[in-house]
Amino acid sequence: MYTRRDRMFIAFLVVPSFILLGAVVLYPFIYNLILSFGNMNLTRIRDWQIIGIRQYVKILTEPMQPGFYDIFFKTIIWTVVNVVFHVTLGVFLALLLNQKVRGKSIYRTLLIIPWAIPQYIVALTWRGMFNYEYGAINLILTKYLSLPAVEWLKSPTEAFIACILTNIWLGFPFMMVVALGALQSIPQELYEAADIDGATWYHKLTKVTIPLIRPVMVPAITLGMIWTFNSLNIIWLVTNTGEPSDKTHILVSFVYKAAFNFYNFSQAAALSIFIFLILLTFSLIFMRRSKATEAAY
Amino acid sequence: MTVRSKRTALLGRFLTHAVLLLFVVFSLFPVWQVVNISLRPGNQLLSTSLELIPTGATFENYVRLFTEADFLRWLWNSTFVSLVVTVTGVVFASMAGYGFSRFRFAGRNIGLLSLLTTQMFPATMLLLPMYIMLIKLGLINSYLGVVIVYSATALPFCIWTMKGYYDTIPVSLEEAARIDGCTHFSAFYRVILPLAAPALVITALFSFMAAWSEYLVAAQILQDTRLWTLPLGLKSFESSMSTEWGMYGAGSLVVMVPVVLLFLALSRWLVSGLTLGSVKG
Numbered sequence: 001m002y003t004r005r006d007r008m009f010i011a012f013l014v015v016p017s018f019i020l021l022g023a024v025v026l027y028p029f030i031y032n033l034i035l036s037f038g039n040m041n042l043t044r045i046r047d048w049q050i051i052g053i054r055q056y057v058k059i060l061t062e063p064m065q066p067g068f069y070d071i072f073f074k075t076i077i078w079t080v081v082n083v084v085f086h087v088t089l090g091v092f093l094a095l096l097l098n099q100k101v102r103g104k105s106i107y108r109t110l111l112i113i114p115w116a117i118p119q120y121i122v123a124l125t126w127r128g129m130f131n132y133e134y135g136a137i138n139l140i141l142t143k144y145l146s147l148p149a150v151e152w153l154k155s156p157t158e159a160f161i162a163c164i165l166t167n168i169w170l171g172f173p174f175m176m177v178v179a180l181g182a183l184q185s186i187p188q189e190l191y192e193a194a195d196i197d198g199a200t201w202y203h204k205l206t207k208v209t210i211p212l213i214r215p216v217m218v219p220a221i222t223l224g225m226i227w228t229f230n231s232l233n234i235i236w237l238v239t240n241t242g243e244p245s246d247k248t249h250i251l252v253s254f255v256y257k258a259a260f261n262f263y264n265f266s267q268a269a270a271l272s273i274f275i276f277l278i279l280l281t282f283s284l285i286f287m288r289r290s291k292a293t294e295a296a297y
Numbered sequence: 298m299t300v301r302s303k304r305t306a307l308l309g310r311f312l313t314h315a316v317l318l319l320f321v322v323f324s325l326f327p328v329w330q331v332v333n334i335s336l337r338p339g340n341q342l343l344s345t346s347l348e349l350i351p352t353g354a355t356f357e358n359y360v361r362l363f364t365e366a367d368f369l370r371w372l373w374n375s376t377f378v379s380l381v382v383t384v385t386g387v388v389f390a391s392m393a394g395y396g397f398s399r400f401r402f403a404g405r406n407i408g409l410l411s412l413l414t415t416q417m418f419p420a421t422m423l424l425l426p427m428y429i430m431l432i433k434l435g436l437i438n439s440y441l442g443v444v445i446v447y448s449a450t451a452l453p454f455c456i457w458t459m460k461g462y463y464d465t466i467p468v469s470l471e472e473a474a475r476i477d478g479c480t481h482f483s484a485f486y487r488v489i490l491p492l493a494a495p496a497l498v499i500t501a502l503f504s505f506m507a508a509w510s511e512y513l514v515a516a517q518i519l520q521d522t523r524l525w526t527l528p529l530g531l532k533s534f535e536s537s538m539s540t541e542w543g544m545y546g547a548g549s550l551v552v553m554v555p556v557v558l559l560f561l562a563l564s565r566w567l568v569s570g571l572t573l574g575s576v577k578g
Contacts (some may be wrong), residue, residue: 002400009481013396017389017456018408024449025415028426035426045432093320096313109561110321113328116560118510120528121549124535125327128334128542136330139347169323177564223416230419232513237532255421260517265425272422279417 035269042263055270066246066254075250078164079229085168086224087217090175095209097176098183108180115173123237126166127153130238153239156247163238163248167231175220182216183209222286226279232256251275331553335359335546358543362551366544370523371530378440378526379508382447386455386504387497389448394459394496395485399468409460412453420513423449428517442518443508443526451507455500462496463489502563509556527552 002010036055040048059068093111097104114122129136130152138149152162186209194204235242235253242249242257249257252275259268329349336354337344344351362368396402397409423446431442466489474484490497512528519525525533531552534545 002402006400006481007402010396010400010402012482013392013400014402014408017393017452020389021411021415021449021452024427024445025411025418025423025453028423028430029418031426031430032422035429040429045429089320093317096317099313101310101313101317107317107321109564111317111324112561112564113324113557116557116564117328117553118506118528118556120510120512120532121331121553122327124532124545125331125549127535128545129327129330134345136326136347139345143347169327173324226417230417232420236513252419252421255419256513259421259425259428265429268421268425272419272425275419276417276422279419280414283417 032269032272035266036273038266038269040265041267042265045265048266055266056274059267059270059274066249071249071251071254074160075229075252078160078167078235078250079225081164082167082171082228083221083224086171086175086228087221089168089172090177091179091213091217093172093176094179094183097180108177111176112173114170115177119170119233120237122170123166123234126162126169127238127240130162154244156244159239159244159248163235166238167228167234170234171224171228175217175224178216178220179213182213186212219287222283225286226283229279230275331546331549333546334542335550337543337546339543358547359551362544362547366534366548367522367525367530368548368551371525371527374440374524375509375527378443378447379505381440381444382451382508383501383504385444385448386451386507387501389452390455390459390500391490391493391497393456395463395489397456397460398463399471409457412456415453420450424514424517431518437518438521438524439518440524443511443515446514446518447508447511448504451504455503458499458503459493459496462493466492498563502559506556506560509552 034050037050037052038048039051039054097108101107130138132138132149132151132153135152137152141147142149150158152158190208190212191204194208199207229250230252232252235248235250236256239248241261242253246254246257251271255268255271255275258264258271333349333351335358336356337351338353338355338357346352397405427442427446428437431437431439436442470488470492471479471484474488475481479487510528511526512532515526515529516532519529527548531545531548534541534548
């Protein structure tokens with residue numbers, strides 16, 4: 001179908017990227033897979049051996065500190081709570097901005113700012129704000145709301161909540177902007193028709209708005225879930241590598257710790273594979289259910 | 298319109314503004330914190346007041362940032378790494394995206410799917426093998442390592458964005474150019490590429506930010522303080538919280554203002570790129 005020259009041109013376009021991606025994505029992936037069946041750690045970096053699926057069995061059955069299932073459970077909570085807040089706040093604000101509001105573009109710009117700031121700065125700044133004595137959060141709680149100060153960073157639950165708050169702040173603008181784009185593409189006539197039929201705002205929301213922004217929101221939510229599940233910066237930097245005593249980890253931050261602080265390379269590799277499989281399964285199910293893949297091809 | 302419905306409309310508008318303002322305060326609060334801290338004089342770094350501008354505000358921290366700390370070196374290192382990643386991203390993504398958009402070749406669907414799959418890789422999955430490989434090659438403490446990892450993380454998204462944008466440009470444009478005697482390459486380079494400028498800008502911005510704002514990879518690969526990029530430098534201020542908190546504020550502001558402005562200017566395009574890439578494919 002293509003001539004020789006066509007084929008040369010296609011190769012010229014695509015081959016360089018494939019080589020690059022093969023070298024930096026495919027090769028590490030395969031190496032990671034092999035590593036996960038081995039026993040490499042800091043003392044055995046050159047003379048490690050393949051030991052089969054022992055790393056996987058160990059993760060699932062041996063009690064470790066903190067336990068795999070605890071971390072897994074916490075990761076689920078982390079992902080669900082964050083994404084639920086991102087989507088609700090995002091859609092809510094988008095609905096407000098989609099009316100005739102004076103200063104709409106200024107509001108929009110100011111509300112995007114959390115998304116625009118580099119994540120590590122967000123994390124370090126919020127960590128400072130959660131400081132017990134001098135942090136702004138406790139100052140507001142005690143001075144303006146007459147509530148007791150909270151030891152945000154010293155106990156596991158509070159530290160985890162602190163991370164979630166930070167991440168909610170960081171993530172709602174993305175959903176807001178996506179939802180706003182989707183809302184603007186809804187034809188106004190539909191609302192006029194609904195008005196004529198005497199629909200209340202609630203009916204308009206559930207029967208017109210939500211069904212029509214769904215096709216855009218579903219891929220965005222899937223992406224948001226994956227990003228949140230995989231988000232390392234906030235947990236790692238807000239809790240300063242998982243303080244107190246590694247009790248605030250989600251899966252990815254625990255893998256990072258296992259790899260680069262404990263140097264259990266093979267264990268970390270096995271955990272990485274777990275995370276990848278979880279996300280792959282989730283996305284396949286979610287995308288198939290919502291039939292969003294039909295639009296993607 | 299009756300008086301009553303006018304009144305509810307007015308109330309509705311008032312509530313809308315009130316809620317929006319509340320969220321604007323929420324969004325800007327941490328930014329204000331950074332500004333505030335950066336302006337505090339040395340003896341008030343650990344203050345418990347919540348004044349809008351600290352008493353005795355001074356630019357002392359900014360001066361110290363450039364004179365006492367290695368900030369200029371970090372700035373240079375970060376700029377260098379980010380620019381290399383940007384060029385890599387733009388060149389490879391603009392070509393590969395075009396290939397995926399215009400031609401049907403063996404491996405196309407697998408290629409596109411595998412680009413999506415990379416989004417599900419946890420960071421450690423690429424970082425750990427690379428890290429071990431770099432140790433074995435003796436390449437720890439080299440920019441080559443970070444540039445490779447950053448390009449690898451940014452490229453899949455960039456290719457998708459470019460492909461999505463090329464898809465919206467009619468094929469008839471190239472056909473016309475070909476009839477006029479253009480080669481494949483010059484039809485691409487002279488006709489299509491200029492039209493894809495918005496997507497190129499997004500690709501450039503995204504690759505730049507991927508490198509400019511990255512901490513966790515750099516922390517493992519760049520251990521020599523002379524090679525530090527901005528994130529590593531700013532984190533080092535924070536680690537010694539009590540002493541350098543003011544310089545942290547000043548440094549963060551200098552680092553984030555340009556990227557935030559750039560981001561805001563381009564945000565409209567960024568989102569259309571995202572939705573084009575993910576929805577219409």
